[in-house]
Amino acid sequence: MKLRYSLMITFIALLSFSMFALSNAASEECSRASVNEGTITISPAEEEQVTGEGYPVKTAVPGDNLIFHLRVNNSASVEQMAVMELIGPEGWHASVTGSVPIPGGESREILLAVDVPLDLRMDPTDDYTFRVDAVGNLTGDRGFILVIVRLEAGLDHELVLLPDSSKEMDLRVFPGQNMYIDVLLRNQGDILDDYQLRIMEHQTDWDIRFMEGEGDLHITLPPGETGSIFRTELLVNVPSTTSPGFSRNIVLRSFSNLSAIYKEGKETDSVTIHFTVVNPSTMTIRPAETYIETESGENTPIEFDIVVTGVSDATFEPSLEILSGSFSQSGWLWSVDLEGPSVFSAGETRRINVNILPPSAISGEFDIILGGTSDSADVIKGKTTFLVTAKTNISFSDLVVSDTKMGEDVIISFHIRNSGDSSQQVVLDVEELPSVFIPAMDPSSFVIGPGSSRQVDLILYPRTERPPLEFSFKINIKVPLDDKGEWLVMSELDVPVAIKELPNTVVYSIELPDRPLDEGESVPVNITIENPSNMAAVGWTLEVYELTWSYSNVIIDSFHVDLGPGERETIEMNWTARPSARKIRALLVGPEGSDEICLEDNDLSEPVNVRPAKSGIVSGNDAQEGGYIPAEYAVAAVAGGSILLTSILLFFNTDYVRYPLFAGLYPLYTKLKPEHLLSNRLRRRIYVYVQNNPGEHFRSILVNLNLTNGTLAHHLYTLEKENLIRSQRDGLYRRFYPAGYHIEEDKVNLSPLQKRILELVESRPGLSQKDISLGLGISNSTVNYNVKSMKEKKVIEVRKMGKSTHIYPISTENS
Structure with a gap:
């Protein structure tokens, strides 16, 4: 018993001593306690964004939930419990980790959760600060940190x-x-x-x-x-x-x-x-049908419903408006089955009938708008669309398209028929025609009587050597729509055209030595021929001639030729030089009796200069073939002729000088066989142009057919010598007519194109040259040339207004 009592006394003594020792240590630590300098401190975690002062900061808008990561550090040698405290703005909700045990010399992470409030009135761009404190339970040291919420709220x-x-x-x-x-x-x-x-x-x-x-x-x-x-x-x-x-x-x-x-x-x-x-009632007009098809000149009924909404009765007096696009139309007749102003009750729906009669010779879509006036209601108009088809009184018939071969003009004829009861003004034009063709229609504008028909001829002149083989275009019949110069397309004609490609061979080149030749010398001649078509040329003949100073053709040799599509061949031969020779001519002739060939570019000549064995005059056969011209005389003659030619072109640039001059440069005219006269495509084209445009002068033909002076003069000279055409001087011009054409001496000569220009100017005085170009579908240069010519003939006058010019017929009076 005594022993147990002694042991208890000893345990109590030891416990008291231990507590005294701890108390002294704590007292010693407390004597050193301070804020953010003692054993307890707080710092932002590494991942946190901080201000310049080192405080963690986050940007937010109301309604955001933010989490800040912080670290609490214990630098004491013993473990302490860090007790957390939080102070924030009023009305904000925030929470921080409670108490955290931290071993001595270590740190622990804590979380600060902040909810940005939605229901507080705040500065939208202010900073809101929270203070987080940590207090050590043993040392009493206090560490703190400021946490910033930066508000960036938009206002709208x-x-x-x-x-x-x-x-x-x-x-x-x-x-x-x-x-x-x-x-x-x-x-x-x-x-x-x-x-x-x-x-x-x-x-x-x-x-x-x-x-x-x-x-x-x-x-x-x-x-x-x-x-x-x-x-x-x-x-x-x-x-x-x-x-x-x-x-x-x-x-x-x-x-x-x-x-x-x-x-x-x-x-x-x-x-x-x-x-x-507005008025207390509304009158709404609704068409029973929104789209109606009818014919011109046909009486057509339309039904409309009139619906009255509101609180009062209303009177109604109808009116009708007819529009094409935004333009009001005239000439329509209409009636409605209401007698004068009619009374409609509030809430009433009533159907009325409107009869409409479109004018004759009209077509297209038109808006029919029924409206009116009311003394006590607002009227909302009703609209229906009319598709009017013109009754066709003018029509096409008897279409004929010529069997056209490559290189030829396309000739088309058809009839215009009037099945109506009255005469009708008709204008014809073409659409969708390939641009490689120039159309010439005769006539293109005329008046056709009731029950009659008239033939119209159309020629398509190709601008290129190889126009399309197949194409189609439209011919339109136009009749006057009203007296304001507007026209209506009454009928259309689709015209298919097929051009037959023919086998063709051309003389590509003639190669001779590039030097003067001596009499009797054997001269190598290389003639290259080619078939540019897509068809084989079989059974052709190459004829080689010597053209003499006496304008005769002396055949030298001939060769049989067969060429495949696109094939080229060179014929080699020798020729004995004679002083009477002026040129070597190569001519390709198709198979005998065959018309299915093309003769374009089948004739080529190359000049030669042969020196006689003896100088001076050559006797014998050579003298009979035309003699010899010394080279020095020839050079002098050419030089003098060039000077004379230049002078004439500079000072006499007129048709009556140009045509004889260039025609005179072609003295090698030889009588052609009738079957060969128009085999040349250019000559045939010029001949057809003169036939269709009698009275055209040299310059006009030159411009419209896009030819050179010499080429045109040569072919006109040949045609006139063969009596296929004739020419006559008209002031500064020389005009060309078909053979047998009667020329009225006292009449002003206008070409068909100039007549078309005059008709257009008479119908619409004051047009510009650009208007004429667009209206007739011709180039500005062609218009400019013909306007100058017509001004000289005193059938039009040109007035300058500002920067633009306007054209008037002489007979039209304009202020």
């Missing part, structure tokens, strides 16, 4: 009119009407805001207020998807004394409190309501 709001969320609204009201207009205000920012809603301006005798009462509205709206919208109704009472036709604008404006304070976002927004006072 919107005021709209429902139901379309529009900023403006047009309303038709009648006297005495009460109406309600839905208005919506939405907080589109990131922060709670206070707003004021105000009626800015209105008619003083109109009762206008919000459903909440008179005066301005004050609204507080939080951000976010829900709760950020305020809806109200605007009550409008239109006085019964307001006259129809009166209009008034009402403006509602909203004001943001935070935007006004912090100058951020939109301070104000507004909506506008346009009121127009």
Whole structure:
């Protein structure tokens, strides 16, 4: 017993000593306790963004949930319990880890959770600070850190009119009407805001207020998807004394409190309501059918429903408008089955009939608009669309397209028939014609009597050597639509054309030594021929001639030729030079008796210079073939001729000089066989042009056929020598006519193109040259040339107005 008592006394003594020792150690540590300098400190975790002072910071908007990572450090030698304390802005919700045991010399992570409030009024760009403290339970040391939430909230709001969320609204009201207009205000920012809603301006005798009462509205709206919208109704009472036709604008404006304070976002927004006072009833006209097909000259009935809505009866007197596009139409007849102004009851729907008679010779789509006037109702017009098809009295018949071969002109003929009861002015034109053809139509404008027909010829002149083999185009018949110069396409004719490609061979070149030749010398001659077509040329003959100074052709040799498509061949031969020779000529002749060939570019000549064995005059056969011209005389003659030619071109640039001059440069004219006379494509083209355009002068033919002076003069000279054409001088011009054509001496000679220009100018005085070019489909240069010619003939006059020129017929008086 005594022993147990002694052991207890000893244990108590030892325990007291231990506690005394610990107490002394704690007292010693406490004597050193301080803030952020003792054993307990707080610092941001490594991943945290910090300010310049080292405080953790995060950017947020209201409604965000933030987590800050912090570390609590214990620098004491013994473990301590860190007790956490938090101080933050009023109204904010935040939490921090409670008590954390931290061994001596170590650190532990704690979390600070911050919820940014939605329902507080805050500075949208301010910093909000939290203080986190940690207190050691043994040492009493206190460590703290400041945590910053940086608010970056946007400010914005919107005021709209429902139901379309529009900023403006047009309303038709009648006297005495009460109406309600839905208005919506939405907080589109990131922060709670206070707003004021105000009626800015209105008619003083109109009762206008919000459903909440008179005066301005004050609204507080939080951000976010829900709760950020305020809806109200605007009550409008239109006085019964307001006259129809009166209009008034009402403006509602909203004001943001935070935007006004912090100058951020939109301070104000507004909506506008346009009121127009109308009659108390509305008369709506609705067509029974919105699209109707009919024919010109046919009486067509249309049904319309008239619907009266509103509070009062209304009278109605109809009117009709007919439009083509935006242009009003005349000449239409119509009637409606209402006798004078008719009374319609409020709420009534009545069907009425309108009979419409389109004019004859008209086609297209037209808008038929039925409207009218009413003493006590607004009339809303009704519209239907008429598709009018013209009754075809003018038509095509008897289309004939020539069997055309490559290199030939396309000749087309057809008849125009008038199956109507009266005469009709007709104009013909072509569309969709390939640009490689020049059309010439005779006649292109005429008057055709009732029950009669007239033949029209159309020739297509190709501009290129290889036009398309197959194509189609349209010929239009146009008749006058009205007296304003507008035309209606009465009928169209699709014309298919097929051009037959023929085998063809051309003389590509003749190669001779490039030097003077000696009499009796054996001269190598290389003649290259080619088949440029896509068909084989079989059974052709190459004839080689010597052209002498006496204009005779002496055959040298002939060769049989067979060439495949695109094939080229060189014929080699020798020729014994004679002084009487002036040129070597190569001529390709097709198979005997075959017309299915092309003879274009089948004739080529190359000049030669042969020196006689003896100088001076050559005797014998050579003298009979034309003699010898010494080279020095020839050079002098050429030089003198060139000077003379240049002088004539400079000082006598007229047709009556140009044609004889260039024709004189072709003394090698030889009598051609009749079957070969028009085998040359260019000569045939010139001949057809003169046939279709009698009286054209040299320059006009030159421009329109795009030829050179010498080529045209040569072929005209040949045609005139063979009595296929004739020419006559007309002042400064030489004009060409078909053989046997009667020339009226006292009549002003105008080409067919000039006649077309004159007809156009007489129908529309004051046109510019560009207008004529577009109207007739010809080039500006052609118009310019012919206008100058017609001005010289005193059939037109040209007036300059500013920078533009305008053309008038001499007989037209213009101020």
